Amino acid sequence: MGHQTAIAIFKAQKGYSRLFTAGLINGIGDRFTSVAVLALVLQLTGSGMAVGISLGVRLLPYLFLAPLGGVLGSKFPRKYIMIATDVLRVPVALTFLWVDGEDKLWLLYMASFLLAAGEAIYSPVRKSSIPLLVTKNSLLTVNGLEQLMSGCVLILGALSGGIVSMWFGPKAAFVMNAISFLVAARLIYGIDLPQNTNRVNEDKRKIDSPEKIKTKVDRQQKTNKMHALWIIISGSITLQVIFGYELLVPMLNGLDNVLISVYAVQEFQAGDIGVGAFYAALGIGLSLSFFAGRYVTKGLLIVAIVGLMIEGLLLMSISISNHFVIAFLLYILLSFAGGTGNACLDTLVMRETPSTMQPVIFGLLSAVGNTLLGLSMLLAGWLLEWVDPRTLGFAEGAGFSGIAILLAGYTFVRSKKKETQRA
Template sequence: MGVVQSGIISGVGDRFSQVAVLTLILQVTGSGMAVGTALGMRIFPYLFLSPIGGKAADRIAPQYLMIAADLLRIPFALSFALIESDKDMWMAFTGIFVLSCGEAFYQPIRKSTIGKITEPSQLTVVNGLEQFRTGVVLILGSVTGGAAAYFFGTDIVFVFNAVSFAAAAFLIRKLEVKKNPVQENSEPPRIEMKARDWLSTGILLVVFIQWLGAGMDGIFNVMISVYAVEIFSSGELGVGLLYGALGTGLMTSFFLMKLVKRHPLLFSILALVVEGVLQGAASQAGTLYQLMLSFFVIALIGGMSGAFLDTLVMKRIPSVRQGSVFGFIESGSNVILGMTMVGGGLAVDVFPIRNVGFTGGMVGFFSGLLILMYRLFRHKYLKKQS
């Protein structure tokens, strides 16, 4: 599928570029604050542009929106190659901000497009492939990005990122997406998602689970580097191995999803609980290999859960509103992710590292338990009413 292939190519290019840009900023400025600022700038465009992108996907042919987003990012991807001194840092921050704006706009469009071009019976498989894609991006992008920048220089990496945007646009140029009534009619019908619709379809619960997962991931992302460097003194190699374990877990999740034949929402709730336990256990790991195993299982369960949750949105929300819903989910998830990354980063400077990781896992564990209790209570209540 062109959407999946284009996502792999542009995703790997983006990961390559991210590693190279952060390395370049650190080399030129020698400032950790500059790196932190760069990471923060990648998050906030999601607050505004993901909802806009989602609404646009409900009204305009999404393939044109994705092609435009890819092509407009090319000059900014190349601009990093012009940076030579700290006086050029404005180009770095401008480029990071614009690329992040493009990604924030692009993601809900891409997700809603999958729901529009895929047969309902194949949605779970395709969303599983999306998790597989993310695993490939993690391994090829994060693990090899630093090596590519080290051996071939950052300029080559920036060129590769620009080429990846062009290639992604080329792959989806002939993508055919069935028009919905909003795109076909001059006076589109009003199909609003009211509060009772969010509750009756279970989508509100899906949103809460994804947002809680984003909160856990924010702390988890901070801990990846901290565990490797501070706890196990394995440096960049350790970071690469941990990302490799995560990528492998996501890729494996695709092959195990078929084992879950019923109750995908319940599985996703239980996955939140189990991920919390595993993150708590990972914080107490005695060796790097034990940590890698924990990361593998966390990504495996999380990948399956993520695919099931996306499938539920695509099946239960009308196609004319999927873009808006995915925009809402992406916006909230990424803002929460950014806030918890900042909070996690501050916490590891104040509290013992293992305690921070354990606390993050327990937050997910108890949040998952509360959602599970609500789910069971609601099911019992509805059964009594019927």
């Protein structure tokens, strides 16, 4: 998956190039608001609790609305769902302009909740639209591009959002976010997105034949979509491992989201600049993970599990590092391993599930992942009152490695059992 391949995809798949650009603009606009909201809350209250609430309300909608987005995406044209969520978020983004005192914080919390609600619906619909726009042979490359986009958003969005908020004030950032939604909606409007189909991807799988699964799915979709989803998952070891990954990893991942700031400020005494540098390192790693795909042609599930093991080892290394520069480089490697694994997992989900079921699956994964991530962040805040940050970070890394071993063991045992049954 090289640079020329990416350019070729953008040229050949005009629909995806517009979807990618819309996602980039949307993401940067969202970062503008995230930075500006934090600055505004601190300016008005100086309260860490207020900051925590403003972050927490952005995770709540995912529990219920991400699955709803998946259901909507399987029943209605995905293109118009994305346009609607973008347009409806324009007035919400402008609502922040009226927050001028502590007595208006409720308005800030409400607007943050509604923006996150829109993203919770938008995200699984957008992700499930990708296989409708590109060939199945391009899926891994495209999912690598998605990680590259996330890295660019993390670097450019946070950096430019901070500059805009500092030079022109938070209000300018809110207006630019509203504009970004309109631009993204216009880009998506120009996409010729195929309608939902009932086809089953014809990739090679270690499960029932495509014809057999399609018959089961078609029959069950008429009566119970969740039952149809269960049939697909129960017949695919790969999907079982992915769901196990999404249940276990976010329970620990929230710890690092909190620890990254604690390390920068308390352990390395690098202040806000250190926090920004560490987040930039994550963005650099995600961007570089795009180029890893040229060396990944098969064994995607193994690559993802090995990547998780490497993440665990790197987290343990960061927890015992005494030099800021070394920690910075380790965060780049950490994000590189995570981004490569995420691209592999997303590709596997797209290959293993029928097109009409993909919004539901991505909605469930988003709901589970973000909810557990939020709970993990709350747990991290509580644990840091009692546990040394480096000790907590080492335990998180050990947990990541343990999960990788557990998932690898499950994959091996289930695969052997399948082979025995076939024999």
